[in-house]
Amino acid sequence: MVISNSHNVRGPFMAIRTTRLFALLCVTTGSAQTVTLLNVSYDPTRELWRDLNEHFIARYEKEKGVKLAINQSHGGSSTQARAVIDGLDADVVTLASYLDIDAISKAGLIKSDWINRFPQRSLPYYSTIVFVVRKGNPKGIKDWPDLVKPGVEVITPNPKTSGNGYLSFFSAWGSVVLRGGSRQDAIDYVTKLYKQVPVLDSGARGATTTFAQKKIGDVHLAWENEAQLEVREAKGELDIVYPPISIRAEPHVAIVDENVDRKKTRDAAEAYLNFAYSDEAQEIIAKHFYRPVNETILKNNASQFPEIRMFAITEIAKDIPDAHKQFIAEGGVFDSIYKPK
Amino acid sequence: MQSERRQAQSDPVWMKWGLTATATGVIAVLVLIPVINVFAEALSGGIGVYWRNLFADPETRHSIYLTLTVAPIAVVANIIFAIAASWAIVHFEFPGRTLLTALIDLPFSVSPVVAGLMFVLIFGLQGYLGKFLRRDGYSIMPYIMAGIAAVAVIAIHSIMQHRQLPSANRKSHSCVIVVLSGVATFAAVLIIQLYFHIWPEHQSLKIIFATPGLVLATMFVTFPFVARELIPVMEAIGPEEELAALSLGASGWQTFWRVTIPNIKWGLIYGVILCNARAVGEFGAVYVVSGHIEGKTDTMPLRIEKLFQEYNLPGSFAVASALTLLALLTLAAKTLVERKAHAIHTRGAHTRGGIR
Structure with a gap:
C-alpha cells in the first residue's frame, strides 16, 4: 500500500482553497463548531470534575463565546495512563500520581517540563491519607502505632496496584522515620502492619467496599476525600480519625501536548486547567473534600481540613520514582515484608 | 446388560429424591435467588425510581443505546462470517482447512481481556497501525x-x-x-x-477507545457462536440437495437462497440468539478497548460496574436487571427455537443435522 504523506493530500487543498470561490463555504462551515475536550482522570475525582466542568463550560462560553463539551474518563490511575499512551485522545490528564503523568511524558505525548507549566507544580489540589474507623472508635485508634496493636485489622489496597495503596505504605513508613525511628524500626513497623491486613484489594474503591459494605476490618486507610464520602454514606456507622502525621498526596494535572496540538484544542485545554486555580473552582474543590492550594480558601474551610503534619515524598526518598523503586517495585521493601496469605 | 439397566432404573427412593434436591438446591442458590435478588434490589425503590434510574440519567441511557448498537452490528458481521466460514469448511478442500476449524474456536479459549489487549496492540498508538490512524x-x-x-x-x-x-x-x-x-x-x-x-x-479516525473498537472486540469474542452452530448442520446436510439444485439449472446465488438458507435456518437462528446474548453481556474485552469515556464508550455492563463503584447501587441494579431481562428473553427465544427445530426434525423435514 502506498501511503502518501499527509502534506501531499493537504497541499493541493491549501492551494485550491485560497484561489476558489468555495473558500468562503469552507470557512463558514468550519467556524461555529463546539470544541470537545477529554479529561482522563482517576476513579474518585468523578464527581469533582463533573462539578468543575459545569462551571467552566458556562464561564468559557461567556468569556470566549466558544461552546465546549467536556468528556470525562475515569478508572485506575495507571490504567488510565496506559490508555492515553495507547491512544486514548485525552486533552488533559488529571491523574493520581506523578508517576502516571511521567509515564505518558516518557512515551512522548507530554513535554518533559510539564510540571512547571501550571502554578504550584501543576497541583490545583492535594490530599492525604487518613483513618476511617467504626462508630465510636472502639479500638481507640488515634495514631499510626495504634494500627499494629494486637487484634486490630487494617484495610488498605495493594501498594503494587493502587495509588491509595502505596501512599498508605509511604505514610506508614514516614510516620516512623520522620519521628525519630530508624530504617529497621520502619521495616519492623510495616511488617507488623501488613500482617494485620486481612485482604489487599486492588484499588481504592474495592477497599472501601470491603470496609464499609462487607464490614471487614477495624480501620481503613483511605484518601481524605474518599474517607469523607465513605463516612457520609455510612450514615453514622463510621468515624474519621486524623493521624498527627501523614503523606501529602499530589494528584498532578497536565496537558497532553501531542493530542491538543493535533486536535487544535490547546487554548481551551489551557484555560480549563487554569480555571481549576480560580477562586470559584477552588471553592468547588474544597466542597468535594480535596485540599485547595489557595491558602485563603483552605483556611475558610479549616473545619473540614484539620491541620496535620503532611510530609512530602522527598522527605523519605529522593523523589517518587525513587520511593517506588525502594519500597514498592519488584525486590523492594514491600516484597521482603509481605507474604500473601 | 439387561439386568444392569433394570437395576439402574429401580434406584432407591432416597437416591431419586436426594439427587433431585441437590440439583434444585444448586440451581436455586446459584441461579434463581441471585436473579430474583437483582430484580428485588432494582425495584426496591418502586417502579418510578426504577424507571428514572434506567432512563433519566443520560449516561445510562447512552449505555443502553450503545449496547443496542454494538451488539446487532457484531451479530450481523458474525452471521456473514459464519456462513462464509462454514460454507468454505464444509464444501471445499483447501490447505489450512483443519487449522481454520480450530481457529474458529480460539475466542472460546482466549481470555476476553487478552482479546482486548490484542486490539490495543494493533490499533493502539504504540501498535502497528497506531501512527497511521493518528493522522487527520x-x-x-x-x-x-x-x-x-x-x-x-x-x-x-x-x-x-x-x-x-x-x-x-x-x-x-x-x-x-x-x-x-x-x-x-x-x-x-x-x-x-x-x-x-x-x-x-x-x-482522526478512531478505532479503539471508540465505537468501532467496541464492535471489533465484541465480534471477536462472539464469532464462534454462529459458526459452531452452522458447521455441524451443514456437514449433516451434505452437498446433495445443492448439487441437485445446480443440476436443475439454478445459479449459485439461487441455490444459496432457496436451498442452503432454508436448510440451515434454525441452526442459524439458534446461533444468533447465543451470539447476541454474549455480545450484549460482554465485559472483559470491551473493558480494555473502551477508554471509559462517560456517555461515549460505556456499554451496559461497563455502566453497571461504574454505577456500582459510584455507590449508586439502585442505579447499577436497575441496569443489571435490564440486562438480566434480556438474558431471560434470550432463554425464552432459545427454548422456542429448540422446540420448533425439534418438531421439524421429528417430522423428518429439512433439518437432518439436528441442533445441539
Missing part, C-alpha cells in the same frame, strides 16, 4: 473509501459472474474495473473532502 481523518479517508469500493466491486463482480460464462478476456477486464473503481472513489472522496469538509478537520 480526511487524509486517510480516501484510502479507506477506495479500499471499501474496490472490495465492493469485487464482491458484486463475483456474484454477477455466476450468471455469465467466464472467459479469459473478461478476467483481465474485471481487474481493470476493480482498479478503476478504486482510483475513481479515491479521487471522488478527495475532491468532495477538499471542497465540502465532510470529515471534520483535526479529527
